[in-house]
Amino acid sequence: MMDSQALDLPEPVAVIGGGPAGLMAAQVLAAGGAPVRVYDAMASVGRKFLLAGRGGLNLTHSEPAAQFVARYGPQAEAIGRWLREFGQQDVTRWAQSLGIETFVGSSGRIFPRDMKAAPLLRAWLQVLRRAGVQFSMRHRWQGWDADGQLIFDTPAGSQSAGARVVVLALGGASWARLGSDGRWMDLLAPLGVCLAPLQPANCGFDVAGAQGKGWSDYFRKHHAGQPFKSVAISFTDAKGQRFDRKGEFVATETGVEGSLIYAASALLRDEISRCGSATFALDLLPDRSLDLTPQKPLAPRWHQVGLVA
Numbered sequence: 001m002m003d004s005q006a007l008d009l010p011e012p013v014a015v016i017g018g019g020p021a022g023l024m025a026a027q028v029l030a031a032g033g034a035p036v037r038v039y040d041a042m043a044s045v046g047r048k049f050l051l052a053g054r055g056g057l058n059l060t061h062s063e064p065a066a067q068f069v070a071r072y073g074p075q076a077e078a079i080g081r082w083l084r085e086f087g088q089q090d091v092t093r094w095a096q097s098l099g100i101e102t103f104v105g106s107s108g109r110i111f112p113r114d115m116k117a118a119p120l121l122r123a124w125l126q127v128l129r130r131a132g133v134q135f136s137m138r139h140r141w142q143g144w145d146a147d148g149q150l151i152f153d154t155p156a157g158s159q160s161a162g163a164r165v166v167v168l169a170l171g172g173a174s175w176a177r178l179g180s181d182g183r184w185m186d187l188l189a190p191l192g193v194c195l196a197p198l199q200p201a202n203c204g205f206d207v208a209g210a211q212g213k214g215w216s217d218y219f220r221k222h223h224a225g226q227p228f229k230s231v232a233i234s235f236t237d238a239k240g241q242r243f244d245r246k247g248e249f250v251a252t253e254t255g256v257e258g259s260l261i262y263a264a265s266a267l268l269r270d271e272i273s274r275c276g277s278a279t280f281a282l283d284l285l286p287d288r289s290l291d292l293t294p295q296k297p298l299a300p301r302w303h304q305v306g307l308v309a
Contacts, residue, residue: 053117
């Protein structure tokens with residue numbers, strides 16, 4: 001996707017970052033008549049987006065809007081204003097405008113019908129190119145020079161470019177190999193930009209276990225990599241915030257991950273930051289009452305799972 005005419009246009013709107021946020025900004029700007037150029041450090045756009053597609057590409061959720069907004073916790077008020085402008089149904093309609101059929105899964109989450117990211121990304125890029133959006137790949141942003149020009153490291157060496165407006169869509173630091181390395185923090189901090197520290201979210205956790213040893217050898221041997229489906233977790237943090245939800249997670253070699261864990265990850269992360277560890281209760285049979293559950297020694301229905309950072 002390298003463009004040989006990367007820097008010769010009259011000053012466009014520069015979107016730095018070719019992930020979903022950058023591409024959506026480019027689409028909206030181009031629809032409004034602005035000339036747009038997307039810059040990205042990688043050889044192609046949407047690399048982490050494609051990786052997300054390996055898990056089915058969860059686009060949004062079908063739950064009621066108020067419940068959906070509440071998932072954002074302390075940021076619910078601010079994000080709720082955004083979602084009133086472009087919410088769950090708008091995301092679905094946008095995907096359908098690209099020719100991508102969607103469906104609601106058993107969990108209420110909304111996916112592309114074919115559970116793949118690549119067809120959606122291809123259709124999206126076609127729309128962007130038809131709208132006149134230009135792409136400059138392998139352009140790693142390095143800030144601004146003394147004249148206010150954007151500076152990029154490229155395969156041809158350092159290059160500069162003008163821009164009438166700059167949109168920063170730089171992502172986090174979750175997957176450096178795919179471009180999300182957080183290096184932009186070092187460019188903006190010296191300029192006095194107020195930056196919140198990057199924190200993990202939608203993340204897995206290591207299990208502390210007895211004496212801090214994590215899973216037993218037996219458990220790792222028989223259950224690592226296995227999904228635990230139709231279970232429930234319950235967690236109350238030191239501030240009294242409570243989380244209860246059914247779903248599924250995966251036991252890893254050292255801990256837990258998967259959609260049910262990710263849903264609680266912000267609360268668990270903050271509790272570990274405050275207290276050094278967090279413990280949630282795991283119900284293996286949430287849809288069965290105790291009198292219908294076989295009573296087996298050493299196999300209680302509820303388990304306590306301790307987590308560490």
